Each structure stands twice: as C-alpha cells, then as structure tokens.
Amino acid sequence: MSKIITEISSLHALERRPVAAVEEISIQQVLLGPEKITELVQTRFRISLIYTLSILAIYIGFILLVAYGQGFLATLLFSGFSMAILLGALVVISAVILTCAYGAWIVRFEKMVRNLNEAGGCTK
Structure with a gap:
C-alpha cells in the first residue's frame, strides 16, 4: 500500500513542475524543426508544386484544344493519323516521364x- 502512495505522490510532484521548464522549446522549433529539415520541406513543396502545375498545364492545354481547336486537331498528318492522336499520345508520354522523374x-x-535523421538532425 505504501508503494502505491509513493507512486501517487511522485505523480503529483510531476504535475507541480515549473511551467518555464516546459516552455523552453518554442512553438516554431516544434513545428519547423531544424533549419535543414525546413529547407528540405520547402524544396519538396517547390518540386511538388512544379510537377503539379506542369501536369495540369499539359492536361488543361489538351482539353482546351479538344474544346476549341477541333479544326487543328482534325489535321491529318498522314492517312489515318491526325494531330489529335499525336497530341493525345504526347500527353500520356509526358505524364509518364514526369511521374518517373518525380519518383526518382x-x-x-x-x-x-x-541521412539527416542518422546524423542527428531531427529532433524526434
């Protein structure tokens, strides 16, 4: 019974610790982490944004051509092969290439x- 009372009193002692000890780490340090991690996160965001905008530009450009450039897409390059088929294939190929590049x-x-985590650059 005395062991339980000792554990309970030690828990109460933990609750009475000063607030300043808890606030030593700023909210920015918790949210942003070290500078290297912040730099990696910003780089990842930038690359992801470039990739997303590139894919959107290709797809939206093709859809706009389908909607408003039917005459251009109907141009026959040679028998049975129109500009629409060529550009459609290029849209698919460009999506595959961009996806592979992003994956790499x-x-x-x-x-x-x-490497950053192994070097101790992460606070976790």
Whole structure:
C-alpha cells in the first residue's frame, strides 16, 4: 500500500513542475524543426508544386484544344493519323516521364531525409 502512495505522490510532484521548464522549446522549433529539415520541406513543396502545375498545364492545354481547336486537331498528318492522336499520345508520354522523374527525385529526397535523421538532425 505504501508503494502505491509513493507512486501517487511522485505523480503529483510531476504535475507541480515549473511551467518555464516546459516552455523552453518554442512553438516554431516544434513545428519547423531544424533549419535543414525546413529547407528540405520547402524544396519538396517547390518540386511538388512544379510537377503539379506542369501536369495540369499539359492536361488543361489538351482539353482546351479538344474544346476549341477541333479544326487543328482534325489535321491529318498522314492517312489515318491526325494531330489529335499525336497530341493525345504526347500527353500520356509526358505524364509518364514526369511521374518517373518525380519518383526518382522522391527516392533521392528520402535518402537525404534518412541521412539527416542518422546524423542527428531531427529532433524526434
């Protein structure tokens, strides 16, 4: 019974610790982490934004051509092969190339994060 009372009193002692000890780490340090991690996060965001806008530009450009440039898309390059078929294939190929490039970059990014964690650059 005395062991339980000792544990309860130690819990109460933990609750009475000064607030200043808890607030030593600022909210920015918790949210942003070290500068290297912040830099990696900003780089990842920038690359992701570029990738997303590139894919959107290609798709939206093709859809706008389908909606408003039917005459241009109907142009026959040679028998049975129109500009629409060529541009449609280029949209698919460009999506595959951009996705592979982004995937390769993510692999390098994960290695950078792993190296940072192993070097002690992460607070976790």
